[in-house]
Every structure is written in C-alpha cells, then in structure tokens.
Amino acid sequence: MPTHRPSQEKLTLISANVRGLQTNIGDLTHSLIIPHNPDIIATVETFLNPIIPANFGHIQGYSRWLRRDRAHGTFGGIAVCFREGLAVEALEVEMDRHLEMMFFRLWTSRHETILLCVCYRPQWQGNDPIHFLHSSIDTLLLQHNCNHFIVVGDMNQHRVARQFENLLTEYGLNNHVNFPTHISGSSLDPVITDCQKK
Template identity: 75%
Template sequence: MTTNQPMQKKLTLISDNARGLQTNIGDLIHSYAIPYTPDVIATVETFLNPTIPTNFGHIQGYSGWHRRDHANGTFGGIAVCFREGLAVEALDVDMDRHLELMFFRLWTRQCDTILLCIRYHPKWQGSDPIHFFHTNLDTLLLQHSCKHLVVIGPAPGSKGF
C-alpha cells in the first residue's frame, strides 16, 4: 500500500499491547484514536489469526489493518494502520516466520524516508529479534533508502499504554 501525501512536520504514533484486539478495539478507538488522531496506530498481542476477517476493526479515517497473525493458535500477533493520506509503503522483509516484526517506509514533507518497525518481543524468542536487527538493520536502511529509523512496540512483559 502506498498513499500519495507525505506526513506533516511530526509523526504521531500510538503503540498498544492490546492483549486481544477483538475485545479491546472499542477502548483503543474511543480512548486513543478518536481524541488524538495519530498518524500510526500499532498494536501487538492482537490474538488475531487468519479466521478473523481482514476488515475487522476498521477505524474511520485510517487504512485497513496490516496484520501479522499466527497461523496456529490465538496468541501474539501485530496489527498496524495508518491515517488516510499518509505516504507509506508496506515492506516485505525476509525473516524467520516466528519473528514478530513488521516494516514500513514513510515519507516526510522534506522527502526524507523513515523505516518504521513495529515489533513484539515475547520472552520465548530470546535474543532472536535483537540478532535480526543487529544483522540486518544497516542493509534494510540502505535497501529502502531510509534516512531515519523508528522502532515501536512494548518491552517483554509490559502492560500496554
């Protein structure tokens, strides 16, 4: 997905450890999305899987959710959506399937690019996500011509907002 307008002078984000997006979508929308209208809404521990429709939880004024669901079971998972009109491109990054990472490229008004990584790091993954970053970060920045990096997502064991 690429939209056509670069972001304003600042990027606003909301990061949420949803602990079940299906049960907590209302609170996310009414307590955070509507009053703050962030550019990016990123959630982890969505507990979504491929049986949940792709249009679930659409927020007016935002793209549909970009999701990284688990094929088996209802745990973990990432979902992110963007304010309509934001210049963003979802990136297909080659990585082990068990890593809970999603990457996007965003454009600023100054035509700079930002590599945005949404991450969830459950304790059972050990140092795998850190090793992936250490090994691949410079390559990802160069490959996608990004001048800046933003990584968001809760630390292991955090409780959301």
C-alpha cells in the same frame, strides 16, 4: 506505490499492547485514537487469526489493519493502520517465520524516509528479534533508501537488557519511553529511534 498527503512537520504514532484487538478495539478507539488523532496506530498481542476477516475493526479515516497473525498457536500477532493519504509502503522483509515483526517505509514532508518496525518479542523468543534487528538495520536502511529508523512494540527488553542496550548504543538509538508501561512497574514497550523527540 504510496499515496501522498499534504505536507506535515511531524508524524504522530500510538503504540499499544492491546492483549486482544477484538475485545479492546472500542477502548483503543475511544480512549486513544479519537482524542489524539494519530497518523499511525501500531498494536501488538492482537490475538487475531486468519478466521477474522481482513476488514475487521476498520476505523473511519484510516487504512484497513495490516496484520501479521501468529502462524501457530494463540495469542501474539501485530496489526498496524495508517491515516488515509499518509505516504507509506508495507515492506516484505525476509526473516524467520517465528519472528513477529512488520516493516514499513514512510515519507515525511521534508522528503525524508523512515523505516518503521513494529515488533512483538514474546519472552520465549530469547534475543532472536534483537539479534535480527542488530544484524539487519544497515541492510534494510540501505535497501529501502531510508534516512531514519523507528522500532515500536512490546519487546520485553528487561529480559534481554544487555542485548537491547547494545543495540541502542551501536546504532545511536534513543528509547523515548522512560516510564513504566506495565502494572508491574516495568517498561516493556519502547519507542526506539534515531529521530529527535518533538
């Protein structure tokens, strides 16, 4: 059951492709978390595995990292943590094991609920993750009684541009990242939502 923090008008979120949480957690903490004090920290390409202790990298004032380590092989992985007291619930969502996604339900001060999906789509997965979202959003929103939907992470959407645009169009979602997020000049790390940008 989630715990509640004092009312707030908005949620703040940092989404980062860390390419190794063990080696980059110091930079993430000092460059982004401490200066911006976000409510939610969502990371992909953590490269963590079950050998890494569950309490690894705990940040004062935040929950422990909730992780989805890659089941086989190296690289990949997702880790998310939340400011202590934030009203949040981790959701068990049935999906193919190779999909790297995590889902959470968040409560806002206006008593609205947000379905948050953190997704890493390696290029070898083709459009499987986007197809899963496309076919599951309505069911998940209804099942978990959520008013809004947010997807963050690294989706490498330039490789599946048509399917990605179809997802946005059909569900009335906006990608709030309209600038390069990769040294190549590509934008690979969207923040897509039906919520308004504040």
